[in-house]
Every structure is written in structure tokens, then in C-alpha cells.
Amino acid sequence: MNNRPILLVEDNPDDQQLALRAFRKSNLGNEVVIASDGVEALDYLFGTGPYSGGASPELPAVVLLDLKLPRKDGLEVLREIRASERTRLLPVVIVTSSREEQDLVNGYSLGANSYVRKPVDFNEFVNAVQQLGLYWLILNESALG
């Protein structure tokens, strides 16, 4: 359970690196899988596209979902996650680049569990994770830290 990966859906390479650094510095042991747009994220979750063929990958422990994405944007991805029986209860944390209220309202109304501001700061991430009750992530950190 606590070894399940974290799915980071982020198209900006800078933000990807900063997030990866934050997780690395926190000694979080979980693998971080990166999808750089909405289609890629859904392919990973549903075992389609490049991920088809073999057995579907393990579902991530949490999805960090940017809203502004090429091809399919974050809200569309969220809608499809909530629409599928397999991923209906998957914890999704929205990553926003601003406190633009409408983004948060739309996200929550589509079933987002929490949000963090960019760049993903580890402390903020911990707050969001605590809200979700995913204590194992922090436990993992404290175990390793």
C-alpha cells in the first residue's frame, strides 16, 4: 500500500523538477510517476495507449493534477477519473498556479479532494495529504527520516 506511486500530472518541466526535488528532499519513498498531459495521465490510469498490452499499472496512492494541460485539461481528466468505477475513489489533489477561485470551485465540484499551490512545496503537500487521511505517506517519511 505505502509503496504505491504518486502520479504527478504536470506539463511544465521546471515545475516537474521542483516537485520532484521537494519529494526527494522529504525522503518520500514512493515512486513519482510523471504524466506531461491529460491524455497520458488517463492512459496510465486506465492502461490504455502506451500502457496497453500488459497488465494495467497499479493505481497511484494520490494524483497531483495540474489544471492547465495540453490536449486534455485537468478538469476533463478529473471528470473521467470520477466517472470510472475503477478510479472513482482515487484521491486527487489539484495543483493550481494561482488562487483563482473559479478553478478551485470547478475542481471541488468535480470531486477534487484537496489542492496545493505551485510550486509544490513539501509543507503544503503534507497539509493536503493530512486532509486526505493518507497518513502512511507521512509515516513513511518519518520512518525513513
Added chain:
Amino acid sequence: MKKVRSVRQKFVATILVTTVVALLISGCSMVAYNLQNYRNNLINELTAQAALLGRANTPALQFDDPQAAADYLALLVEQPKVRAAAIYNARGALFASYSRDNTSPGDLPTIPEIDGNRVEGSNIVLFKRIVANNEILGTVYLQVHYQLYEKLLGNLGIALASFALALLAAILLSLWLQASVTRPILAISGMAHRVVKDNDYSLRAEKTTDDEIGRLVDAINAMLAEVEQRNLELENFNLELADQVKERTEAEKALRETQQQVLQLNTVLEQRVRERTLQLENANKELEAFSYSVSHDLRAPLRAIDGFSQALLEDYTDNLDDTGRDYLARVRGGAQRMGMLIDDLLKLSRVSRAELKIQEVDLSELATTILNELREGEPERRVDIRITSGLKAPCDPQLIQIALQNLLSNAWKYSGTREQAHIEFGMRAQNGEVGFFVQDNGVGFDMDYAGKLFGAFQRLHDQSEFPGTGIGLATVKRIISRHGGRVWTEAALDKGATFYFTLPATVPAEANWQKEEHHEQQTNLAG
């Protein structure tokens, strides 16, 4: 002209009838008088004749000498009027007789009658007693040709002749007279006719006499003058009326044209408003899209700058000297400040775009909450806070919260250097305008620069002393403007500042009442 002629005829006829009647009466009277006179004269003459005959024949009777009497009677032949005569004796027997036409004695009366006379046919007969010494001796009988008819004819002839002459004279006279009387009347009549026919009231009758006709001419002329004057006035009045009607018609026409133009203009304006509204809506959408991009994309490079600077500082701190670390800190500071500017700009833009949701808001409560939060942020500061309670206004709660947050934060910030700071929120009239106010005893500012205060990015203080982006008051102004209100300020350098704002749709009667009770209601929140 028939009537005119009849007037003339009437005039002549009147004169003639009058003349004829007068002539007839006088003629008849004259004839009657003449005949009466003739008769009386005749009878007197006969009576005298009979008396003479009686006296003359008295001796013949006394001596009973009928021959002498007959001789005497024969003398009557000199009197052609006497047709017959007789003398009777005292006993009444015929004594002597005379007859001009040898009338037989049988035609004579057989016996005498008493004294008297009478008309018998064309004759007058007369009896006269012969008296001597109071003794009746006999009776004289005279038969005289009356000649009344001849006399009558003669008289009538004279009368007729004079009648004819008089009538002729009357006709001539009346013709001459009527001309002098009727000419002025005819002149008046003709003039009146022309007046009626030509509607020319300037005509005047000529006055030729000073009598009643002259006065009539005067009266008619005066009347005509009056009528002419009235007519003139009436014509002028009519002209004036016509002018007025014309003016009014033109004015109405102009008005209709103007109305038409206004209608057309309105249509054009409405069309333009629709177009502009559409343009504005589009612009607004574009602006929202732009803001969204700014919010997401403009911040991305800043995140990289700040994030990797932080990574350098944290992960490679040993490879940098102090100067390098200072530079990197400055890079981070600049990036963070840029982030704040972007945030504030977005807030300002949101304030402009957000739809107003008006409801009754307790501004006093809101101010209390905001100041309590500020106090929690810096609990060590000594700040005396006064808030007039119960100040309410209908407004958008979120926007007014942002405005009050900005004003109260400024008051808090700029009074930070005071040993004992004072911050007050309330309501009062300034220059006849009732507004809410936020007052502090902070560093204030020079009123010369007050105009710059509400522009975006305008700052009057050193960034190092009082940090800020210069967006706050621009945001406040925009929020109050969107509520239809006004913001103004009153300040002096180093003597604090007061910011006033109005929410005009709003200032309720309740608030006015509270204004008077202001001082009693003050709540001292100073801790």
C-alpha cells in the same frame, strides 16, 4: 332704385293729397258760404222790395184802386229777377197782380199766407203784410227766380279753376322741394349701398345741410368710422391670429421633426448600445481569458526562478560565498515581489469584473473582524481602535470586504511607527457629504500628492519602510466606484490620514440616526 322712387312719389303724393284735401275743404266752404250769402241777400232784397211795394200801394188799398196798384206792380218789369207779384187786400182777395211772362193769375196763390218765404221749384216766394197804423191793409206776394243753380255752377267753376291752379303749383313746388329733401337721403342711401357692395368702410356721406338729415349724415359717418376702426382692429387681430396659427403650426412641425429625430437617434443609440454591450462582453471575456493566462503562465517562469534559486541556496550553499548567496536571495526577493504584483493585479482585475451582489452588510462588524485579524498578526503593537457600531449599508459583501481590508491594513501599516496608534472607523459629514471613514494617526502624506494616491502602482512611501505594491487604493477606488460611490482623502504629512467613502444607493436612515449618536455609540476596542 324702385324704393328710392317710391320715397320720392310718397313725398309728392303726400304734398298733393294734403293740398287736394285742403283745397276741397276750402272750396266747399267757399261755395257754401257764397250760396248762403246769396240767399240771405236775395231774401233781404225781396223783403225790402215787398216792404216798398206795400208802402207804395198802401193808398191804392186804402182807396180800393186796383188799377193804381196794377200800374205800380207793372214797374217791376225793371226788375228782371221778379217773375210774378201780387197784392192781396185785407180780406185776402187778390187785389192786383203782375207777371213777367204773362202768367195767368191762376198760378198765383189764391189766398195770402203769413209773412215768410220758401223755395218753390226754381223760385223763391215771399209774403209780406202791409201794415199801416197797426192795421193790416193787405199782403204783398213776390215770386222771384232763385238762380241758385247758376250761382252754384259759377262758384264751382271758380273753385275748380283755382283748384287746378293750386294743384299745379303744388306739384311744381313739391317736385322742387322734394329734390332738396331727398337728394341728401338718396346720397346717403347710395353711399350705404356702395359700402355694403364694396365692403369699403372708408366711404363717407357728404353733409349738405345742418338739419336732421345733416345730423343723420353725421351719425352715419360716425358709425362708419367706428365700423371702420373695428374692422381694422378685427383685420389686425385676424392677421395676428393667422401669424400665431402659422407660428404654432411651424413649431408643431418642428417639434414633430425633432421627435422623429429623437426617435431615430434613440434607435441608433439603442443599436449602438447593443453593439457596445456585445463588444464589452467580448472584451470582458477576452480580459478574463487574459487574466487567466497571466495568472497561470506569467507565474510559471517566476516559479522556476524562485524555485531553482531556492534549490541552489539549499542544495549548493557550500559552493557559494556570501556575495553569491546574497545575489541569489535578491533574485528570490525580486521573483516573489513580482509574484505579489501579479496577484494584486489579478485582484484588481477581479474587482472590476466580478458581478455585484448587493445585500445589507454590517460594516462595523466587518471592520472589527479585519482589525482583530491585524491585531493577531502583530499582538505586540499598542493600537487604540474605535469603531462606531451598527453602521450598515447595502453593498457587495466580498468587494466591500476587500476595500475595508485595504483601508484598514493601510491604517494599520502607516501607523506602525507610532508609540500609541489610533485607528477609527465611523461615519461623518465632510463638506456636506456624509461618508464612512477610516482614520489613523500614522505618517500621513502630503496632500499635494493626493491625486496620485488612487492610481495603480502609485506609492508615496519608501518600499523599504512600508512595503506594498501600490494597488490597494486603486482597488478601493474601483470597488467604491462600482457601487456608485466616491472616495476622497484628508491628510497631512506626519499627522495621519482619513479616507472617506460613500455608498450612495445606500446611506440608510438608520445610519443617519447613528451619525448623531456617534459618540455615545463608540466602542473602544483598544486592548
